[in-house]
Amino acid sequence: MEPVSRRRMLQVGGALGALGALSATTSAQAAPWSWSPMGSVAGAGAGTDPRWVWDEEADPLVASLLDRGDAPLVNRVLRTWTRNGQPLPDGLPADVHQFIQRARQLPSWVDQGKLATAVQFNEKRGLYLGVLYGLASGMMSTVIPKEARAVYxxxxGADMKDRISKTAKLGYDIGTANAYQPTGSMIVTAVKTRLAHAGVRHLLPQSPRWVAVAPEDIPISQRDMMVTWHSLPTTVMRQLNAWRVPIPTRESTAFLHLWQVAAHMLGIKDEYIPATWSEANAQADQVLDPVLAPTPEGIALADILLDLGKEIDAGILSKPILGSFTRFLLGNQIANWLQIPREPLWDTLLQTAWGPFIAVREALLPLPLAPPSYWLFDEFLRKLALLFLSEGQQINIEIPLGNRPS
Ligand code: HEM
Structure with a gap:
């Protein structure tokens, strides 16, 4: 049985009770960890429950930066570090410089051939990936209780548009043709995210509001990281399979590899990263599906996400469409948890038209000009979405300096 912290014991009566009607569903518990490290990219490991593992290198470093007041300087200096192959800018404290030089190294098991195949996969399926990352993974994050509370x-959490633009940057960078090449940006984005997560681990335990509702003492364990990871590639692949999108095995393996490398670069230990799709699905069955549940924080975040189009159309069309898409992708239970109203028109349209839309798109794929023209169109949409979210500003992923102010 997992250890119960003193703080947790004090909370049980008060906080859960205060959640009222939600308490029954939010108490969805994670199963004990039994996934074997034999199924990981490392092929071996101690098998420790990753709930008790965080980031032993980045966490003390970033805690020290925050405590000694160096985090603003590091954020400022790192704004000019944007490309994987670029040397680190001058002016970083020596310990940060040393950490990043280690953290930016790709794992020994990286397979450039698979990464090249992943480019073909992204080229052909860019539109689906955009929809799925944004609406399936993005909305799913609001029913992952620990993530929803941490983000909120x-x-x-106080500026969701800015936050989403930063998360969308990761989704964008991993989908570019040169993601992990010297001219790409995914290594930089992953390392900066690793630093941001380490900052959150130091800061959130100082937030009385987070402490009052969170069951854990330190957020973003390696197990939480894998839960969120499954809300991304595993959920995307499950949905593509459900839509019967025909994906050659070498392409689905390559897509998995893209995300295996991302997991490593985000600081997840190799012994927790699934080596194959069947191992990934087995792990997701154990760690993702059982923890999904509504929380007041997740409901609030979902509402903000669905309101994102408000600036463009006052939410008249965008909110019902995004809500309907969420119901279509994640199902009635999750949509109801998130208090998304039914939209008879859009719900019916998606049920009837999405399948044929995919079928037509897939049928045209063998035509010689289809993949590049799909890619041009999808790339245009991806760039446009990022531009809207970032309001035309450069997107900088940074170490947070505090918690939600209000
Ligand atoms: C920050 C991605 C897992 C909570 C970020 C950022 C990215 C990101 C790109 C930078 C955006 C920003 O600074 O706002 C990911 C990916 C994950 C993952 C790809 C797993 C594969 C998690 C988990 C949690 C979490 C498991 C919580 C349980 C946060 C929080 C921030 C953050 C609270 C900082 C927000 C702030 O600026 O205050 N993450 N994340 N993330 N992430 Fe994650």
Whole structure:
């Protein structure tokens, strides 16, 4: 049985009770960890429950930066570090410089051939990936209780558009043709995210509001990281399979590899990263599906996400469409948890038209000009979405300096 912290014991009566009607569903518990490290990219490991593992290198470093007041300087200096192959800018404290030089190294098991195949996969399926990352993974994050609470009470929770633009940057960078090449940006984005997560681990335990509702003492364990990871590639692949999108095995393996490398670069230990799709699905069955549940914080975040189009059309069309898409992708239970109203028109349209839309798109794929023209169109949409979210500003992923102010 997992250890129960003193703080947790004090909370049980008060906080859960205060959640009222939600308490029954939010108490969805994670199963004990039994996934074997034999199924990981490392092929071996101690098998420790990753709930008790965080980031032993980045966490003390970033805690020290925050405590000694160096985090603003590091954020400022790192704004000019944007490309994987670029040397680190001058002016970083020596310990940060040393950490990043280690953290930016790709794992020994990286397979450039698979990464090249992943480019073909992204080229052909860019539109689906955009929809799925944004609406399936993005909305799913609001029913992952630990993530929803961490996001809500952290600094970024107060400005969701800015936060989403930063998360969307990762989705964008991993989908570019040169993601892990010297001219790409995914290594930089992953390392900066690793630093941001380490900052959250130090700061959130100082937030009385987070402490009052969170069952854990330190957020973003390696197990939480894998839960969120499954809300991304595993959920995307499950949905593509459900839509019967025909994906050659070498392409689905390559897509998995893209995300295996991302997991490593985000600081997840190799012994927790699934080596194959069947191992990934087995792990997701164990760690993702059982923890999904509504929380007041997740409901609030979902509402903000669905309101994102408000600036463009006052929410008249965008909110019902995004809500309907969420119901279509994640199902009635999750949509109901998130208090998304039914939209008879859009719900019916998606049920009837999405399948044929995919079928037509897939049928045209063998035509010689289809993949590049799909890619041009999808790339245009991806860039446009990012531009809207970032309001035309450069997107900088940074170490947070505090928690949600209000
Ligand atoms: C920050 C991605 C897992 C909570 C970020 C950022 C990215 C990101 C790109 C930078 C955006 C920003 O600074 O706002 C990911 C990926 C994950 C993952 C790809 C797993 C594969 C998690 C988990 C949690 C979490 C498991 C919580 C349980 C946060 C929080 C921030 C953050 C609170 C900082 C927001 C702030 O600025 O205050 N993450 N994340 N993340 N992430 Fe994650």
């Amino acid at each position: 009470y952290s600094e970024g």
